[in-house]
Structures are given as C-alpha cells and as structure tokens.
Amino acid sequence: MRRLWTPAWIVRHVAMVVLVLGFLGLGWWQIGRATAGNALSWGYAVEWPVFAGFVIFVWWREVRHALRGPARPDAGEPADAGARPAGRPVATATRPVVRRPVRVARGPATADVGEDADLAAYNHYLRWLNDNPGAQPGDYPG
Template identity: 75%
Template sequence: MNRLWTPAWIARHVAMVVLVTGFLGLGWWQVSRAAAGNAISWGYAVEWPIFAGFVVFVWWREVRHTLRGRAETTDAPGQASAPAGTPADAPTRPVVRRPVRVARGSAAADGAEDGDLAAYNHYLQWLNDNPGAKPGDYPG
C-alpha cells in the first residue's frame, strides 16, 4: 500500500480528484443551461459524467495494476512469485524478441545477386557519383 503514496502517485490521486470534480461541475453547469432552454446542453450534461467515470476507471485500473505488480514479486502464500533465477525485487517485464529473417528464393541462399537488386544498386551508385544530377538524368 505504501507504493500508492509516492510523489508520482500523490500527483495522480490529486489529478483524479480535480478532474472528476471539474467534470461533474461542468455536467451540473450543462444541466442548468439545459433547464434554461438550451436543448443541446442535455447531450453535454450526459457526456461530462461519462468523462468523470472514465477518469475513475483509468485511475482504478492503474491502482490495481500497481498493486498486482507488487504482489507478483513477493513470495507470500497464495500469491504468484517471480520466475526461478530472478531476484525477488526485480520487476517482471515482457520479453522482447527480435524478428526472424528468412532468405527468400534460392538466389539469396546461394549468395548470387538478383538482377533488379543489382540494377538498383547501380542506380544508387550513379546518384552517389553524380551529386548534382536529377534522378531523371540517369542514363540506365
């Protein structure tokens, strides 16, 4: 529970209270405008409490995520523990894997260059050798 009382979390708690109070206040303001005859304000009177509910939903989800993250790294009975070989205080993070590169065709496997690739490399070499030239000036 102490994890929710760091300076960053205190700022999140304050922001949640300010946003919810502000959104509900704006909703009440729209209700008063709608009661005065502004028909479109009825729609806004419904939207502002929904925005406040969304702020509470995100805040509650982050609180649960933070508390759940701490529970996974402790070795209390009935709770999940960190994988074997990792320190107890190390945060668990998803593994990032690199993509697998597969050579296409037998030409790439044999080391021979593709005809289109060779032509493109020749074009790039020509552009490099002629820095002031335009691509339309290429003789090939």
C-alpha cells in the same frame, strides 16, 4: 499502501480529483444551460459525468494493478524455467510471445569475400546485444 504515496502516485491522485471535479462541474453547468432552453446541453449534461466515471475507472484499475505488484510466475512452469536467461519473454496462456519475422534471402548465396574489420566488430556488437537482452548499448564492453 506505501506504493500509492510516491510522488508519481500523489500527482495521479491529484489529477484524478481535479479531473473528476472539473467534469462534474461542467456537467452541472450544462444542466443549467439545458434548463434555460438549450436542448443540446442535455446530451452534454450526461456526457461530462460519464467522462468523470471513466477517469475513476482508469484510476481504480491502476491502483489495483499497483497493489497487485509484479507478476508472479505460474505454479505450472517446468522446473528448468529458472535456467532461462533473464529478460527473455515467457509465453503464457494469456500472453503469447510475439517475435519479429526472420527474413531469408531467396537468391543464390554470394561468394564469401572476407569480412571487413569494421563489419566484424559490428557483428560482434550485435551478437553481444542479442546475448544480453536487458543490456543497454552503453554497457557494451568492446
């Protein structure tokens, strides 16, 4: 339960209470207008409590998600699953890994003219970023 009393969660709790009370107050106000003869206000009198219910639903879903904690690895994973580099996405039955398409040149290959020093350094940087997926650009040792 300590996870729900961080400063960020306290702001979420307060925002939820303020929004729910505000939406219910607006619904009550619309009921008063509707009984005074404004027929359109009956729709709003129903709509505002629905908004309050939606806020409660989202808040409750986020509380359950926070209490559930980080995702645990499936028991059916192969034994060598720990050998995979950290930060690599793992495909599961409910969350497939989607990767960007690879573009392949269809024209004839150009002759290798030799690499520019800046281009070689940039390619080394890109290789390093690819090999270290969780790293930030500022972590680059080169």
